[in-house]
Amino acid sequence: MTAAVVILAAGSGSRVGAEVNKVLLPLDGLPVLAHSVRTVLTVPGLDPVVVVCRPGEESEVGTALTPHLGARDVLLVPGGTTRHGSEQAALAVLTPRIEQGEVDVVVIHDGARALAPAGLFEQVVDTAREAGGAVPTVELAGLLTRDPTAAPPRGRLVGVQTPQAFRAAPLLDAYRAAARDGFDGTDTAACLERYQPELAIRAVPAGPANLKVTYPEDLEAASRLSSAG
Numbered sequence: 001m002t003a004a005v006v007i008l009a010a011g012s013g014s015r016v017g018a019e020v021n022k023v024l025l026p027l028d029g030l031p032v033l034a035h036s037v038r039t040v041l042t043v044p045g046l047d048p049v050v051v052v053c054r055p056g057e058e059s060e061v062g063t064a065l066t067p068h069l070g071a072r073d074v075l076l077v078p079g080g081t082t083r084h085g086s087e088q089a090a091l092a093v094l095t096p097r098i099e100q101g102e103v104d105v106v107v108i109h110d111g112a113r114a115l116a117p118a119g120l121f122e123q124v125v126d127t128a129r130e131a132g133g134a135v136p137t138v139e140l141a142g143l144l145t146r147d148p149t150a151a152p153p154r155g156r157l158v159g160v161q162t163p164q165a166f167r168a169a170p171l172l173d174a175y176r177a178a179a180r181d182g183f184d185g186t187d188t189a190a191c192l193e194r195y196q197p198e199l200a201i202r203a204v205p206a207g208p209a210n211l212k213v214t215y216p217e218d219l220e221a222a223s224r225l226s227s228a229g
């Protein structure tokens with residue numbers, strides 16, 4: 001059995017302020033997206049790799065990734081209008097492999113988190129096989145609140161990242177239920193928490209180095225972090 005990986009690269013990238021999709025911007029000489037794909041391809045047992053791109057960008061994304069694939073292949077899938085819609089598009093492609101028992105875990109990753117290390121992919125897959133689901137988390141230095149008088153105690157909040165991994169069968173069931181309801185979650189864990197509440201989802205400690213390229217300055221920060229690591 002293998003763990004399938006879905007890399008989401010269909011976002012609008014409006015906050016990075018570039019003309020092109022932010023995952024195609026260069027980071028240390030390679031497209032942002034190529035970093036994650038290269039990392040995933042080094043981890044044994046991760047197959048297939050699905051890259052969800054903006055409809056119409058298949059050829060651009062394919063061209064950006066081809067030099068990094070070696071003998072491997074990735075499945076390019078046109079995404080939806082939301083993150084959840086893009087996840088649904090990837091799951092539609094993976095469904096036969098899940099139903100035939102070839103794929104037992106699905107990992108969902110942000111294409112814009114270029115620096116997620118290979119070890120984090122291994123950890124979330126192992127944890128999902130053991131417990132049901134796994135989500136990387138990072139401690140938050142400050143407090144997050146809408147109302148300062150109602151701030152929760154320090155130390156109780158964590159930031160959530162990707163790669164997130166889940167057993168494939170409950171993931172599929174959750175997304176089928178979400179489709180029936182028209183639910184559109186912010187991340188994969190939100191959908192599982194709603195439709196598979198009995199599934200144990202464990203936090204896997206990660207770090208601030210696993211940043212998501214969202215704003216222009218994040219490219220510089222990512223470059224500094226990658227040369228430091």
Ligand SMILES: C[C@](O)(CO)[C@H](O)COP(=O)(O)O
Pocket residue numbers: 011083110112160161162186187188212
């Ligand atoms: C899932 C996520 O990475 C958690 O931090 C984040 O919400 C993704 O945000 P995006 O704007 O959908 O890329």
